[in-house]
Amino acid sequence: MLRHFNRIYTQRVGVLEDSFLGMGRPLSVSRLLYEIGAVDSIAVAVLREMLGMDSGQLARTLRRLEREGLVTTTPDPADRRRRIVRLTGAGREVWQEMEARSDLKASELLTPLTPHQRRRLHDALETADLLVRAATVEFCEVPVDDPRARTAQHAYFAELHDRMGYQDPGPEPVTPGAVHLVACSDGQPVAHGELRPEPTIPDAGELKRLWVHRDWRGAGLGSRTLRRLETLARDSGYARLYLDTNSALAEAVSLYDHLGYRRVDRYNDNPDAELFFCKDLIGSRDSGPGADTTAALT
Structure with a gap:
């Protein structure tokens, strides 16, 4: 077709x-x-x-x-x-x-075309445009000071501010062993996630700042980014992954539940986090292409 x-x-x-x-x-x-x-x-x-x-x-x-x-x-x-x-x-x-x-x-x-047919065509083209662009995004691992990673993180904190009043903490010290995964379309970041070592738990990694551009939601980039981060974590030797989030980010919570993350007790002192998740990577399988695709932030 x-x-x-x-x-x-x-x-x-x-x-x-x-x-x-x-x-x-x-x-x-x-x-x-x-x-x-x-x-x-x-x-x-x-x-x-x-x-x-x-x-x-x-x-x-x-x-x-x-x-x-x-x-x-x-x-x-x-x-x-x-x-x-x-x-x-x-x-x-x-x-x-x-x-x-x-x-x-x-x-x-x-x-x-009639007005109704024009609306149908508009909606169909809008959906096709989103899905074709999503199919052609390029994922790359970049350092924290890469302009694409910085742009994505600024957008992440700007949305947290709009939704929760959260303030951008500014530049953080570089975490040894951290990897930033950025999905780009036409050279611009449209999704992002960070994988870093979890310092208090042996053989564990932590996911931070999972973000999808507002205009790209519904195209599966949240689940694709998360699965790629899981693959990076396995390749890095991590046995399990942890992450935290806020209960106000319902779409992110739904994604983690769907992709096999289980609720666990608090593992860090993040004052803004209310929910904590873990996923065992050894022998685990994600939910594949049918996973929930609406997640925006964590």
Whole structure:
């Protein structure tokens, strides 16, 4: 079905045409121009990661846009090893025309549909967008000072503040042996969790700061992140995992119950924690892809 949809949709919107939207450029060039114009400026390295382009292809496409007078590429004042690209005045005019033509194309596709059919299509595309993006996220282990880990943790504490009035404690001392797992889409963190040694219990690890971006909830990232952390814990030689949470985070509590974590007595002095969980890793099996996917925070 996915392949069938791709064939039909790409035909309908002119993806295969040499002149996408009738503007004299193929889709690959137009897409790059769009991403540059969607922000004031963007690093070339970020563009490469966002679009999945190899360095040679990206360099050739940028040179074409520069020859057309649509973009400029300059060293980043904060780090001259990096290059920043932005639209010129002429590039902004082309970008705005491309936006107008894209809106018109979308309107032409929707015009034959009734309001009810449009709502159905909107809901279906919204779900498909979330699930396809979730299927293509990239998980990576990073140190605590990695910008992606920091961004994720700032978002984690910001949500705790909104929901519980919790204050961000600021930078913590680096825990020896700690691993941060970050799920990224288009170079941006969308899920995060930390695995660290539990200092008071032999052969045990502890999970901290499990977080999923608000816009990505319902796509299974909470359970996927947790299972990957469990795999890291097994590979690190831990026999069991502990975690704590607050009873106000009902979706997280539900996830832990579903994935086989059992309630235990308090094992630390965290004043904000009300519930404590443990899971034996040796011989344990998780609940697989059908596990609850709504968890957001722990």
